Each structure stands twice: as C-alpha cells, then as structure tokens.
Amino acid sequence: MRRINGEKFGRWSLRLDAAYCxxxxxxxxxFAERIAAGIALAPWLVAAIGIAVVVWAGGVLWMLSRILLRRALRLVMTANLxxxxxxxxxxxxxxTALIVVAIITVAVDIALFAVSQAVALRALPRPVRPALQ
Structure with missing residues (x-):
C-alpha cells in the first residue's frame, strides 16, 4: 500500500473544500427564499449564510497560501465539524422528510471534508522539535 502524501492530499482537500463552499x-x-420556505429560518438569514460560506471559501484559499498547512488543515477541519x-x-x-434528508446529506458532505483533512494531518510528517540544551 502506498503512503499518502500529506502535503499534496491536504492541499487538494482544502482546494476542493473551498470549491464546494x-x-x-x-x-x-x-435560492434563499425557496430554501427558507422549507425550513424555519428567514430568507435574509439563509441568504446571509450562503454569502458567509462563499466568503469562508476565500478564507480557506487565503489560509492555504499564507499559513502553515498543518494549521490551515486544523482550522478548516474544526470549522467543518x-x-x-x-x-x-x-x-x-x-x-418534510425529503428536506431533512437533503440537509443531513449536506452535513455528511461537510463532515467528510473534515475527515479528509484529518487524514491529511495524520499523513503529514511530524515537525522536528529542537533538542533541549
């Protein structure tokens, strides 16, 4: 079995997560109005959540290019959970039951991204700590 390249897998996980977001x-x-009709949230709140998710995608890409991969994976994994x-x-x-199933499916999708980030974290080489003098 080939070992997973944590760096490559982690970067792909974050990129795909951002695209999904x-x-x-x-x-x-x-589709905030239609979605709001099926759940007990105001349309403006549903629209604001959608916009926030798009902004979050930009944040994920920013993290990917600006901070350590390990830290970005941990932050995004926690946010996904x-x-x-x-x-x-x-x-x-x-x-309705159909709406429940659709919402749970999205929750599972999000959780699976967290799993992919956990796998990438586990596959990253451990940071070397300097020896005490």
Whole structure:
C-alpha cells in the first residue's frame, strides 16, 4: 500500500473544500427564499449564510497560501465539524422528510471534508522539535 502524501492530499482537500463552499454558498444565497420556505429560518438569514460560506471559501484559499498547512488543515477541519453539526441541527426545523434528508446529506458532505483533512494531518510528517540544551 502506498503512503499518502500529506502535503499534496491536504492541499487538494482544502482546494476542493473551498470549491464546494463556493458552489454551496452561491446555491444557498441564490435560492434563499425557496430554501427558507422549507425550513424555519428567514430568507435574509439563509441568504446571509450562503454569502458567509462563499466568503469562508476565500478564507480557506487565503489560509492555504499564507499559513502553515498543518494549521490551515486544523482550522478548516474544526470549522467543518462545527458546520456539520450546525447544518445537522437545522434539519430539525425542516418541513418534510425529503428536506431533512437533503440537509443531513449536506452535513455528511461537510463532515467528510473534515475527515479528509484529518487524514491529511495524520499523513503529514511530524515537525522536528529542537533538542533541549
């Protein structure tokens, strides 16, 4: 079995996560009224969430280019776990079983990105700590 290249896998995970956030955020923002009709949130709040997700995608790309990969993976993984929980909780406000399934599916997608970031973190070489003198 080949060993996963943590650096390469981590960078791809963050790029794909950002792309997913752009698509999901734009979809949520553009269809906020329809989405709001199926859940107990105001359309303006749904649109704001969609826009925030698009802005977050930019933040993920910024982190990818500006901070240590290990730190970026940890931050995004933590955010994804919290987002998956939040999205899952929104499913309790859904009007129909189909909407519940759709919302839970998005929560699972987000959680899977967190898993990919955890795998990348685990595959990264451990940082070398200087010896004590």
């Amino acid at each position: 752009v698509l999901l955020g734009l979809g949520v923002a553009l 919290l987002a998956a929980l939040a999205v899952g909780l929104v499913s309790v406000t859904a009007a």
